[in-house]
Amino acid sequence: MRPRKTRRYMRDIIPKKSERTQKDNKAELRQLRPVFDEIPVDAITPSMIAAYRDKRSAKTRANREIALLSHVFNIAREWGLTNRENPGQGVRKNKETPRDYYANDAVWKAVYQKGEIELQEAMDLAYLTGQRPADV
Structure with missing residues (x-):
């Protein structure tokens, strides 16, 4: 993805999100950048994303990180940085267990x-x- 693209996303897109989402997105990018930053956008494949998903021990976090990666890719398309389809689309997500807490x-x-x-x-x-x- 190249650091320049994620820096631009952090500069132009993340500040428009809610404070909590900004915090979450920054944490997600800290996980994604070491894996995907040096790979050109057009070289990222669904199998790379699936391998990332499978490697992460925090399964729910992996789903959120992949969703952010997918959004970064869509924004990169809007910016004209790639013409490829989103490689995250169609990548299976980890099964999540919903929370069952109800305040008595x-x-x-x-x-x-x-x-x-x-x-x-x-x-x-x-x-x-x-x-x-x-x-x-």
């Missing part, structure tokens, strides 16, 4: 009572809409 009434009430009005309103909205507070 005591936890919900304790957080609600200690929270600022904005948090309480977000919790009310999340409860009424069925969304997670982070998505409200």
Whole structure:
């Protein structure tokens, strides 16, 4: 991918994302860069991405990293750095186990009572809409 391309992505794209996503993307790039930075964009293949996926012990993180790599590749196409199809498309993802934590009434009430009005309103909205507070 060449360092210049990931630096441009970090400079032009990441700052437009939420603070948490910026932090996650920077951590993901720290994992991806040693493997893919010195490879020209047009030389990256689906089998290379699959090998990266298989090598990573953190399976869920590997999925996030591959998703970011795919986005970087799509942006590189927009910038005219490649005309190739995205090599990450069609690469199988690791199976993920969804989280099953649900706050019981005591936890919900304790957080609600200690929270600022904005948090309480977000919790009310999340409860009424069925969304997670982070998505409200």
